[in-house]
Amino acid sequence: MAESVDIESLRYPVGKLNVPKDVSKEQISEWIDTIELFPSKVREITENLSEEELDWKYRPDGWTIRQVVHHVADSHMNSIIRFKLALTEEVPAIKPYHEEMWAELADSEAPISISLSLLDGLHKRWTLLLKSMSEDDFKRKLFHPEQGCDLTLTFMLGLYAWHCRHHLAHIKQGLESAGQF
Template sequence: MEQDIEKLKYPLGKFQKLREISQEDIDHWIKIIAEFPQRVKSQVENLSEIELNQQYRPNGWTIRQVVHHCADSHMNSFMRFKLALTENTPTIKPYAEDLWAEFSDAQNYPINDSLLILAGLHGRWEQLLKNLTAMELEKEFIHPENNERISIKTNIGIYAWHFEHHLAHIMVAKEQRERFGASDIISE
């Protein structure tokens, strides 16, 4: 049972950092970043309010919370990229994403504004990333939770994984609903 929950929590597995990151890897990840808003929109645009409240795993977020989380997370990440590009190895500020997902704007608010945020933000993000120099790709920030230094190029990969990870959550939630119906896996 615990293994099943872990599979639902990480349907693609956990992020695996590459030892060597090629320009092809970066280009592929930027493409994922550019396409994410349309891909997520196509997964959620025709869902009912009941379907948006479907969880992807027991005690997990609803589809609605995942969409709002992506807007929150991606805004934070975009700022982290900018900080790393403009400061000397800054320590970034983490945020309590689980607590943010409990606010009314994540639990009850329509997803359209978050979809608009994602579309605009990812357009700018793609523009920024496609024009980084080799030296800028090596710039780093420090994540204070583990004092890890993370390079821009590694963070591009982390966020490409993050997009695919949450897109998979949405797809799993939709699959769960189709397989089991509305029953008790709907969030209360």
Template sequence: MIRQDLQYPIGEFQTPNQIHTELLETWITEIRQFPVQLEELISHSPPLSEEWKYRPNGWNIRQLVHHCADSHMNSFIRFKLALTEENPSILPYQEALWANVPDTQNAPIQSSLTLLHGLHQRWVILLQNLSKEQLNRTFYHPESKKSITLRENTGIYAWHCRHHLAHVKLALDAKGKWN
């Protein structure tokens, strides 16, 4: 029996050696489709399933959805900083702690779904209009101690979308088993 990695069900992000135009377009499509896919998954779920977790001691569906809104807002802002400053140092945040603040614990999921729809619409417009030079602009991440290109960050966030869609699917399949 193959045991699925519940924390990284699709594996961890691996930066490809070369990020060609077709791959970038695939990533942009994944970012575009994410809010609709997430909403579709959740819209067919039973009442109170937002409390279901995808693994023991993991986040519940509500926390996952709010985390995606928080994380994707941060990423969008990092894109803007990289486009308007020379390799700016970004501000990391404690996502595990953010998952436990009052809005993440109590706000309806729909508030973050609405935010994700608008945010991803703007993000995709931005991504589709970046030149090759702009895609190569960078920001500095003090935790990893490296500069990340916008091209690579597009892939990281396409992966992030797939990663958390897989978490929501796992939580729905577990039907409250990990609560």
């Protein structure tokens, strides 16, 4: 990785989140596909990594590849719960969490096979849920206390599809860095 790469490029290798206001059915379908395929893509690039490679970081002061894999499992568990809350309650307030602190807990040092297995099952269920949703379901909202506003499930779907691409790129970056960070 060239030294001239700035930290923002390393933090946001696929760009910052940008969910359009108007979203087509085709875009929703693409986002669902991203979520459906994510576990197999993560598994494909991580399953044969050594312990040393799993400890490579994707940027200075960033997480290790191992922490990224565990983070996406944590984050996506929260996401499916948020979707279910919004589908069964009227504008529920979600519970934010300190993801940076979760990444420092002991289970973030566990073998990634645990989180890969979790992602497999979780994303299968999440995809089933997403594919069953109607247009009106995607208009349902939840309240995000940190952002101080209501967010639609369409926005949340776009966010998590981006989240998949974002962290997949981080894992690839960590491999390309070969322990440089």
